[in-house]
Amino acid sequence: MDGKPGLRERKKQRTHAAISDAAIALFLERGFNQVSVAEVAEAAEVSKRTLFAYFPTKEDLVVHRLADHETELARVVRARRPGTTPLTAVREHFLAGLRERDPITGLNDHPQVLRLTRMILDAPTLVARMDRFKAAAERALAQALQETADTPELTARLAAVQIVGVRWTLAQDNADHLARGESADSRSAGAVADAEQGFALLENGLRDLGSRH
Amino acid sequence: MDGKPGLRERKKQRTHAAISDAAIALFLERGFNQVSVAEVAEAAEVSKRTLFAYFPTKEDLVVHRLADHETELARVVRARRPGTTPLTAVREHFLAGLRERDPITGLNDHPQVLRLTRMILDAPTLVARMDRFKAAAERALAQALQETADTPELTARLAAVQIVGVRWTLAQDNADHLARGESADSRSAGAVADAEQGFALLENGLRDLGSRH
DNA sequence: AAGCAAATGTACACCAGGTGCAGAAATCGT
DNA sequence: ACGATTTCTGCACCTGGTGTACATTTGCTT
Numbered sequence: 001m002d003g004k005p006g007l008r009e010r011k012k013q014r015t016h017a018a019i020s021d022a023a024i025a026l027f028l029e030r031g032f033n034q035v036s037v038a039e040v041a042e043a044a045e046v047s048k049r050t051l052f053a054y055f056p057t058k059e060d061l062v063v064h065r066l067a068d069h070e071t072e073l074a075r076v077v078r079a080r081r082p083g084t085t086p087l088t089a090v091r092e093h094f095l096a097g098l099r100e101r102d103p104i105t106g107l108n109d110h111p112q113v114l115r116l117t118r119m120i121l122d123a124p125t126l127v128a129r130m131d132r133f134k135a136a137a138e139r140a141l142a143q144a145l146q147e148t149a150d151t152p153e154l155t156a157r158l159a160a161v162q163i164v165g166v167r168w169t170l171a172q173d174n175a176d177h178l179a180r181g182e183s184a185d186s187r188s189a190g191a192v193a194d195a196e197q198g199f200a201l202l203e204n205g206l207r208d209l210g211s212r213h
Numbered sequence: 214m215d216g217k218p219g220l221r222e223r224k225k226q227r228t229h230a231a232i233s234d235a236a237i238a239l240f241l242e243r244g245f246n247q248v249s250v251a252e253v254a255e256a257a258e259v260s261k262r263t264l265f266a267y268f269p270t271k272e273d274l275v276v277h278r279l280a281d282h283e284t285e286l287a288r289v290v291r292a293r294r295p296g297t298t299p300l301t302a303v304r305e306h307f308l309a310g311l312r313e314r315d316p317i318t319g320l321n322d323h324p325q326v327l328r329l330t331r332m333i334l335d336a337p338t339l340v341a342r343m344d345r346f347k348a349a350a351e352r353a354l355a356q357a358l359q360e361t362a363d364t365p366e367l368t369a370r371l372a373a374v375q376i377v378g379v380r381w382t383l384a385q386d387n388a389d390h391l392a393r394g395e396s397a398d399s400r401s402a403g404a405v406a407d408a409e410q411g412f413a414l415l416e417n418g419l420r421d422l423g424s425r426h
Numbered sequence: 427a428a429g430c431a432a433a434t435g436t437a438c439a440c441c442a443g444g445t446g447c448a449g450a451a452a453t454c455g456t
Numbered sequence: 457a458c459g460a461t462t463t464c465t466g467c468a469c470c471t472g473g474t475g476t477a478c479a480t481t482t483g484c485t486t
Binding site: 085086087127128129132134145148149150154155157158159161162163168169170173194197198202203204205206207209210 | 298299300340341342344345347348358361362363364367368370371372374375376378379381382383386407410411414415416417418419420422423
C-alpha cells in the first residue's frame with residue numbers, strides 16, 4: 001500500500017533527522033542556552049525559517065524524541081493482560097524498564113544519556129517543557145484508565161496523577177543517583193527496592209503517614 | 214524597630230503594585246499574549262527596564278500573586294495539631310477552602326476570578342508556569358513531611374507528589390465546572406463529595422482500581 | 427540645611443526566539 | 457516536458473529580556 005514513501009516524504013524525514021541531530025550534537029557540546037537556533041539551522045544547512053517549519057519551538061528540538069513516551073503508560077494500561085490491575089501493569093512495566101536500563105527510568109548510565117539528562121536539567125525552559133510533557137502523560141493515562149477500568153472520569157484523573165507522579169519521582173531519583181556518579185549496576189538494587197516501595201504506597205495509600213508532631 | 218518602612222521602601226511597594234495592577238488590568242482586558250510588556254510598562258508609567266527589575270519575566274506579572282500558595286500545603290502540614298495525620302490536615306484545609314470559596318480550590322465564581330482563570334488557561338506559557346509552581350509546591354511539601362512526619366526522603370517526595378497532584382486535580386475540576394457556567398453554590402456539594410473521594414483515594418490507595426479488561 | 431554615597435530609574439543599543447510574506451526552487455502528476 | 461503544488465529561503469519585523477552608562481532620587485551624616 002505504502003511501499004514507496006515518495007521522494008518528497010523521504011527528503012522530509014532526512015531533513016527532520018538532520019536538524020534534530022545537529023541540534024542535539026550542538027546542545028550536548030555547549031549547552032542548550034549557549035546555542036542559538038540560527039546556529040542549529042546553519043549546522044543543519046537549512047534556513048532558520050525551515051527549521052521552525054519542522055520544530056515549532058527550540059525546546060521541541062530536544063523533546064520530540066520523548067514524544068512516544070507521552071502515551072507510554074496509557075498504552076501499557078490498555079494492553080494489560082485480562083485480570084491484571086492497571087497499577088500492576090504499570091509496576092511490571094517500570095520494573096522491566098529498570099532491568100533493561102530504559103533511559104526513561106533514570107537508570108541508564110551511558111555517557112550520552114547522562115549528558116543529555118544533565119543538559120536538560122541545566123536548562124529551565126527544558127525542565128518546564130518536561131512538566132508539560134508529564135501533564136500530557138497524565139491526561140493520556142486518565143483516558144486509558146477511564147476506558148479500560150470502568151472508572152468515573154474524576155477517579156481516573158486522580159489515579160493518573162498519582163501514578164504518573166510516582167513513576168516520575170522514581171525516575172528522577174534514579175537519575176539523581178547516577179548524576180552523582182553512581183553506576184547503573186550499583187544503583188539497580190536500590191532502584192528496584194524504591195520502585196517497590198513507591199508502588200506499594202500507591203496501592204496501599206498514605207494511611208500510615210505519621211501523625212506525630 | 215521597623216515602625217517606619219522608609220520612603221524608599223514605600224515607593225518600591227507602590228511601584229510594584231502599580232505595575233502589577235496595570236498588567237492584570239490589561240491582560241484581563243485583551244488577553245496575556247495580546248499585551249506586550251512595553252505596553253504594561255507604559256501604562257504603569259515606568260520604563261521597560263524598571264518593570265523587569267520588579268518582575269523577572271512577563272509571567273511573573275500574573276503568577277507572583279500566587280507565590281504564597283506555593284508553600285501553603287507545607288505550612289498546613291507543619292502547623293497541624295499534634296495527633297493529626299498530614300493527610301487529615303490537608304483534607305481539612307482543603308474543605309475549609311471550599312467553604313470559604315478560596316479561589317485556589319477552584320470554587321470561587323466571582324467574575325474577576327473566572328476571567329483570571331480563563332486568561333491563564335488561554336496562555337500556554339502561563340499554564341507552563343503553573344506547572345512549575347506545582348512542582349515547587351511538591352518540593353516544599355515533601356520537605357515539611359520529611360521534617361514533621363519522620364519520613365524518609367523518598368517516601369516524603371512520593372507522598373507529596375500524590376497529595377499536591379490530587380489537590381490540584383480537584384481544584385482544576387471545580388474550575389472546569391464553574392467555567393462551564395455552574396455557580397459556586399450549586400457546585401459546592403459536588404465539590405465536597407469529590408474532595409472526600411479524592412482524599413479517600415489517597416488514604417486507601419488504588420488497590421481497588423479495576424482489573425477487568 | 428548641604429552634600430555625598432548608595433540605591434533606583436531611565437534611555438538606548440542589542441540579542442534571541444519566533445512569525446509573515448513574497449518569491450525562488452524542488453517535486454509531483456500527467 | 458510542463459504546469460500545479462509543496463517546500464524552502466531570505467528578509468523584515470515583533471517581542472521578551474539583558475548590558476551598560478548615565479541621570480535621578482533617597483538616606484544619612486555633619
